[in-house]
Amino acid sequence: MVLDEKGNEKVMIKNRKPMIKVIVFAVCLAALVGVLTIERNIILEKESLVSNDAKTETGNSAASTVKKDIGNYGKLNFQELSYDISDLLDNDIVKDLPKNAVIELKLGEKYYTVSRDSVSVGKASSPDLTITLPASYAGQISSGLCEMARKASQNKELGVEIHSSQTALMWKYRGMLKYRDCLG
Numbered sequence: 652m653v654l655d656e657k658g659n660e661k662v663m664i665k666n667r668k669p670m671i672k673v674i675v676f677a678v679c680l681a682a683l684v685g686v687l688t689i690e691r692n693i694i695l696e697k698e699s700l701v702s703n704d705a706k707t708e709t710g711n712s713a714a715s716t717v718k719k720d721i722g723n724y725g726k727l728n729f730q731e732l733s734y735d736i737s738d739l740l741d742n743d744i745v746k747d748l749p750k751n752a753v754i755e756l757k758l759g760e761k762y763y764t765v766s767r768d769s770v771s772v773g774k775a776s777s778p779d780l781t782i783t784l785p786a787s788y789a790g791q792i793s794s795g796l797c798e799m800a801r802k803a804s805q806n807k808e809l810g811v812e813i814h815s816s817q818t819a820l821m822w823k824y825r826g827m828l829k830y831r832d833c834l835g
Contacts, residue, residue, distance in 0.1 A: 672831075675782075678780060752766055756784075758785075
């Protein structure tokens, strides 16, 4: 126990680096959950536009063609899309985001703004942090957020830019510490 000059107990934080990594990782997971929601909603929207009995010229079902087109981001106009993540409110990572959290996710060349209540396409006006991943990770989100984040971190492809002080972020995102096992 360490006491200050008035005899009060002082709390000492010896090493903040692991805690910061955990917070950044948990925020990254929440942002990626949002991107997955956008991708899933696009697939559902596209599938609803195509009749189930339609066939492509090669004999494949229209649904498989739609899924193939979804993977090619050049064929979709992401700038016009904005989805509410109300279906993800049951996700623990999103639930644990602070109410006033604003995270900017850059996946390839596309920007997404993620908060506790919504995900939208475009840059955030004043994000807490920006998380950058190569576009190749868009297809891996559904395989598991923890595993994908571990892989990105191990491959040194996970970029994080903090737009406020580390201390402020640690305090704001302290509820996300339980996701530290996803760091690998």
